[in-house]
Amino acid sequence: MATFRIKRFNPEKQPEPYFEEFQLDIPDGATLLDCMNQIKWTLDGSLSYRMSCRSAICGSCAVKSNGHALLACQRQAEHLVDNNDTITLEPLGNMKPVKDLVVDFTPFWDKVNKIKPYLEPKEEPPVKERRQSQEEFLVIDDASTCIMCGACYSDCNTLEVDDNFLGPAALAKAQRFVGDSRDSKTLQRVQDLSEPGGIWDCTHCAECVERCPKPARPFDRIKEIMTVALEEGVHNNNGARHALSFTNSVKRSGNLNENRIPVESMGIFNIPGLLSLIPVGLRMLLKGKVPPILHHSIEEVRDVKRIFKELDQ
Amino acid sequence: MKFALFTGCVAKGATRELMLSTTKAAEGLGFDFVEMKSASCCGAGVVSEKSPLLADALNARSFSIAEKQGLDIVTICSTCQGTLKKTEAHLNESKEYKEKVNDILEEGGHQYNGKTRIKHFANILATEEGMARLKSRIKRPLTGLKVAAFYGCYVLRPSERSDFDNPDNPTGMEDIFEALGATPIYYPSRTKCCGFPIVMMNKDASLGMSGNALQDAIEHGADVVATGCPLCHLSLDSYQPEIELLQKKNQSIPILHLPQLVALALGYTPTQLGMDTHIVSTLKINQILSGSHSAAH
Numbered sequence: 001m002a003t004f005r006i007k008r009f010n011p012e013k014q015p016e017p018y019f020e021e022f023q024l025d026i027p028d029g030a031t032l033l034d035c036m037n038q039i040k041w042t043l044d045g046s047l048s049y050r051m052s053c054r055s056a057i058c059g060s061c062a063v064k065s066n067g068h069a070l071l072a073c074q075r076q077a078e079h080l081v082d083n084n085d086t087i088t089l090e091p092l093g094n095m096k097p098v099k100d101l102v103v104d105f106t107p108f109w110d111k112v113n114k115i116k117p118y119l120e121p122k123e124e125p126p127v128k129e130r131r132q133s134q135e136e137f138l139v140i141d142d143a144s145t146c147i148m149c150g151a152c153y154s155d156c157n158t159l160e161v162d163d164n165f166l167g168p169a170a171l172a173k174a175q176r177f178v179g180d181s182r183d184s185k186t187l188q189r190v191q192d193l194s195e196p197g198g199i200w201d202c203t204h205c206a207e208c209v210e211r212c213p214k215p216a217r218p219f220d221r222i223k224e225i226m227t228v229a230l231e232e233g234v235h236n237n238n239g240a241r242h243a244l245s246f247t248n249s250v251k252r253s254g255n256l257n258e259n260r261i262p263v264e265s266m267g268i269f270n271i272p273g274l275l276s277l278i279p280v281g282l283r284m285l286l287k288g289k290v291p292p293i294l295h296h297s298i299e300e301v302r303d304v305k306r307i308f309k310e311l312d313q
Numbered sequence: 314m315k316f317a318l319f320t321g322c323v324a325k326g327a328t329r330e331l332m333l334s335t336t337k338a339a340e341g342l343g344f345d346f347v348e349m350k351s352a353s354c355c356g357a358g359v360v361s362e363k364s365p366l367l368a369d370a371l372n373a374r375s376f377s378i379a380e381k382q383g384l385d386i387v388t389i390c391s392t393c394q395g396t397l398k399k400t401e402a403h404l405n406e407s408k409e410y411k412e413k414v415n416d417i418l419e420e421g422g423h424q425y426n427g428k429t430r431i432k433h434f435a436n437i438l439a440t441e442e443g444m445a446r447l448k449s450r451i452k453r454p455l456t457g458l459k460v461a462a463f464y465g466c467y468v469l470r471p472s473e474r475s476d477f478d479n480p481d482n483p484t485g486m487e488d489i490f491e492a493l494g495a496t497p498i499y500y501p502s503r504t505k506c507c508g509f510p511i512v513m514m515n516k517d518a519s520l521g522m523s524g525n526a527l528q529d530a531i532e533h534g535a536d537v538v539a540t541g542c543p544l545c546h547l548s549l550d551s552y553q554p555e556i557e558l559l560q561k562k563n564q565s566i567p568i569l570h571l572p573q574l575v576a577l578a579l580g581y582t583p584t585q586l587g588m589d590t591h592i593v594s595t596l597k598i599n600q601i602l603s604g605s606h607s608a609a610h
Contacts, residue, residue, distance in 0.1 A: 067501060068481055157466075157506040161521030200514045203522065204358050205506035206470035210480055217471070226362040238514045246359040250371070254353040256322035265513040276516060280551055284327065287590050289551070291326030299351040303421035304371065310417055311367050 002026050002081050004039060006047065007090040009097045017097065019088075020044075026077045032087070033061050033072035049101035056213055059149030063101050064090040069151035071213040092154035094163075108153050111166045115174040115193070122184040136181040143176035146216040152208035164197040168208035168218030171199060175221035178228055190229040199225050200239020238273070241265050251308045254298030258291040316387035316437070317379040317429075318346040319397070322354050323543040324389055327551075330587025331543050331570045335389050335434070337586060338572040341579030342446050344437070346387060352378055355396040357544075358467070358510075365403075369410075370417045372400035376431075377423035385430040387437055389572065391465025391542035394433040395475055401431060402474040433468055433477060435541050435571060438492075439485040447492050452580030454494025458601050460574065461498040461535035462486035463526065463549065465542030466506045480504065486541065486571065493578040500533035502526035507540075507548040523548045524558035531559075531566055537598055539569045546570055551592050567595040577602075 001023050009017035022039050030038075033051055040047045050060040054073045061072040065080050066088050080087045095103040121130065152168035159165050166174075171193070178189050193199050199222050208218040230240055245264035249257045262281075266273035284290050298304070324331040339346045352375040354360070361368035375397070379386045388394040404411045404425055415424050437443050464483055472480040483504065487497035508522030527549060530538050540546055550568040559565060569577075573586045577598075588595040 066481075157508075157522060158511070158515075158518055161508075161525065162515065162518040165518070196515070201511055201518065203506045203508060203519070204510045205466040207466070207506070209471040209473075219471075223358075223362055223365075227364070230363055242513050243359050243362040246357070247363045247367075250354045250356065250360060254351075256326065256354050258322065258326040262513060279555060283554065283592050284551055287592060289327055289329075289590055289592070298353055300421075301353075303351075303374070303423075304353045306421060307370050307374065307417060308367065310420075311364060311370065313364055313367050 001085070002035075002077070003084070003086040004035065005086055005088045006039075006100070007088075008047075008100055009091070010046075010099055026081070030077050031073050032063075032065060032070075032075050032077045032080060035077045035087075036061075036072060036089070047101075048099045057147065059147035062092055062149040062151045062154065062213075064092060064154065069093070069154040069211045071149055071151065074213050092150050094154055094156060094159040094167075095150070103150075105150060107163065108148075108150055108167070108169065111170040112148070112173055115166065115170050115177070116185075116189070117173050117177065119177065119180060119183055120185040121182055130182045132181055139179040139181070140176045142215050142217060143172050143179070143221050145214040146172050146176075146212075146218075147214055149213060151211040151213060152218050155207045155211045157205045157207055158201055158203050162197075162201065165201045166193075166197055168202075168222070171202070171225065172216050172218035172221040175225050178225050186228065187232050187234075190225060190232050190234050193225055194229050194234045194237050194240065199229065200237060200242075236267075238265050238267070241267055247313070251305065251313065252297075253295060254301040254304045257295045259293070259295070314343075314437070314442070315345040315347065315384060316432075317382055317384040318348045319352055319355070319375065319379075319386050319388045319393055319431075320348060321388065321390040321393040321543065323547070328543040328546055328570070330590050331389060331546070331572065334570055334572040334576050334581075334586040337581045338434075338576040338579065341450060341576055341581065342443075343450075347382065347384065349375065349378055349386070355390075355393040357392050358396050358399075361396075366414070366417075368396075369400045369403050370414050372397055373404060373414045373425040374418055374421065374423050376401070376425050376429050377418060379429040380424075380426060385432060387432055387434055389434050389541075389570075390544070391433065391468035391540075392544050394431065394477065395465075395467025395469075397431050398475045398477075401427075433541060435485050435489060436477065438489050438575070444488075444492055447489070447575070451493065451578045453578055453602070455490075455574070455578050455602060456494045457604065458495045458598065459498050459534055459536045460490045460495045461500055461530040461533065461538045462490070462503050463507065463530075463538050463540040463542075463545050463568075464504055465540060465545045466504065468541065469504055486539065489571070489575070490539070493574065495574070495578075498530065498533050498535040500529045500535070502529040507542075507545040509544040509548040512548065512552070519548070520552055520556050521558075523552060524556040527553070527556065527566055528558050528564075531564055535566065536601055537567050537569055537574075537595075539571050539574045541571045543570065553593050565593050567591065567593050567597055569595065569598070
């Protein structure tokens with residue numbers, strides 16, 4: 001017998017959410033969604049959650065189980081039982097609960113719409129379909145597997161502290177168009193995506209890759225957009241300057257010049273940005289934590305420079 | 314046990330106390346760490362923003378250096394560890410890609426064959442031999458010290474490309490704390506991001522992340538946070554006086570590098586481990602440890 005500890009919320013009856021426990025024998029081979037259905041059908045018909053296809057295609061049944069987002073229909077319940085024979089279920093994070101495990105996806109969809117999730121083609125429509133080669137399709141294949149379940153959005157570390165961030169799902173969707181050989185707006189797209197709240201606000205934690213139930217791997221897609229943005233010359237922002245400064249430092253010396261990178265990332269004409277570095281710089285200086293003023297190269301740095309040259313970097 | 318030490322840039326720069334304490338911890342444990350002086354920066358997932366192939370070629374070159382020495386690599390930075398493991402995965406996922414990278418390395422006399430394992434300092438301690446060494450060499454058990462691990466997200470995720478530990482419920486660092494005689498504190502934020510990667514792009518969000526993590530550790534009763542990542546250390550320690558959340562409540566919490574914590578238990582003094590160079594005072598740790606010692610006697 002397993003305990004399902006479910007976060008309940010019904011603002012019409014009680015303003016604060018609370019946990020309720022249900023006991024259920026997990027049937028052999030039951031998914032988490034099967035168990036949720038059993039609870040709803042046999043124990044408490046008022047339990048609310050979204051579901052539809054039961055086949056990890058529709059993306060409706062994402063919930064938090066034991067603190068992390070997943071698709072309820074895709075996971076064996078037995079595998080989720082913790083040491084206390086319990087599965088804790090909560091609504092997805094970073095979105096407002098509506099009732100029980102149902103959350104309001106409005107900001108999620110607003111952000112998906114914001115990245116213009118449609119093709120802006122180069123030419124007038126042809127008589128037949130717009131063809132892509134196998135190679136061209138592979139660039140957008142992973143992103144196109146996204147089922148918009150919101151698991152990545154729920155657990156995104158940046159979104160927990162900044163709801164201006166577009167978030168992993170919208171950015172993965174953006175890569176699907178940035179990388180599309182038939183699209184004409186690549187430069188405009190990467191310019192828009194380099195604004196605050198875009199690609200450079202991603203903190204690299206890969207929580208989204210861990211939660212993604214498909215091969216969409218949003219963080220990998222975000223990095224692909226970054227590469228395109230740098231190639232397209234969209235350099236007038238701290239994220240791009242940081243990537244260029246970092247790479248140039250490795251090119252020059254094989255390692256990081258930590259004294260240069262913060263200044264170059266901010267941009268030498270960005271007075272408020274440079275001033276914002278002073279408090280932490282002073283604190284570290286007073287404790288002797290400042291990196292050596294004379295920056296040393298690694299041994300055999302010539303070989304590192306040769307690799308940069310060979311790759312035209 | 315001999316390893317090629319991939320120091321990473323930050324241990325040689327802004328957090329030199331990490332290098333200092335690693336040397337002491339290795340000495341105390343009888344590990345032979347040979348510094349890889351010709352290895353380049355791991356790229357920290359930033360060089361790969363510019364060019365994924367460039368980042369992988371540079372790291373494959375570092376692997377080749379250790380391979381020639383017949384040594385496994387030990388890292389002392391979660392960011393280095395996670396980044397190197399990603400390159401390793403890319404090289405092993407495709408034979409064609411590996412050949413392409415090896416073609417780039419050839420002129421420099423390097424070749425990647427996949428013989429060198431890449432392990433974080435916590436990984437080599439968490440082995441049977443590491444634990445046995447640790448337990449037999451402890452001179453000053455950290456009794457009474459409540460330590461909260463902060464893993465550093467690169468080392469945990471994506472888990473398909475990092476075999477460090479269970480990404481959602483890791484225990485490697487807490488097992489080490491217990492072996493040292495300390496009390497591990499489990500709290501939800503221990504596997505989260507410290508925010509450092511975006512401190513130059515979105516400082517408020519970055520400090521929000523580190524602030525939430527520290528608040529979580531404090532609320533769960535931690536005396537100190539120990540991390541396996543010097544970038545987390547910069548975020549949690551150097552920026553701590555700017556974290557509004559803690560300022561409002563007039564709170565602070567010392568942050569240690571994992572090798573400092575280990576070397577403390579091996580009998581080294583805080584000054585020998587560079588703990589006096591931290592932004593947040595670590596004196597509280599000594600007070601707790603001397604308190605528990607005098608109580609025990």
